[in-house]
Amino acid sequence: MVVASLFISTYPSVGYRAGYDAAIAKGREWVDAEVDAAAGTALQACDQLHIQTADALAVEYSEFVKGCRDGVDSLHGRHVPVLADAG
Numbered sequence: 016m017v018v019a020s021l022f023i024s025t026y027p028s029v030g031y032r033a034g035y036d037a038a039i040a041k042g043r044e045w046v047d048a049e050v051d052a053a054a055g056t057a058l059q060a061c062d063q064l065h066i067q068t069a070d071a072l073a074v075e076y077s078e079f080v081k082g083c084r085d086g087v088d089s090l091h092g093r094h095v096p097v098l099a100d101a102g
Contacts, residue, residue, distance in 0.1 A: 030078030037064040037079075038086025046090040057087040057095045 027035070038046060041064065049060035061083035065076060080097065087095050 030074035031082035034079035034082030
């Protein structure tokens with residue numbers, strides 16, 4: 016049971032990987048422009064990538080967005096929130 020838990024926590028889901036790879040494939044310039052256009056948030060870019068991804072229906076949306084957000088963070092060089100702060 017512990018081995019299964021370690022395996023699951025060590026390897027990202029297919030949706031996560033698809034989101035991360037989609038963001039990385041777009042590149043830094045695209046990510047920076049999308050984050051700037053969305054007032055410093057990542058959801059708009061991740062939604063666009065999810066729609067454009069051929070396997071969008073085959074991957075879990077929330078996992079795709081998690082992976083995409085991490086890809087955006089990596090390319091943008093800092094943490095980018097998914098949504099604007101409500102407070």
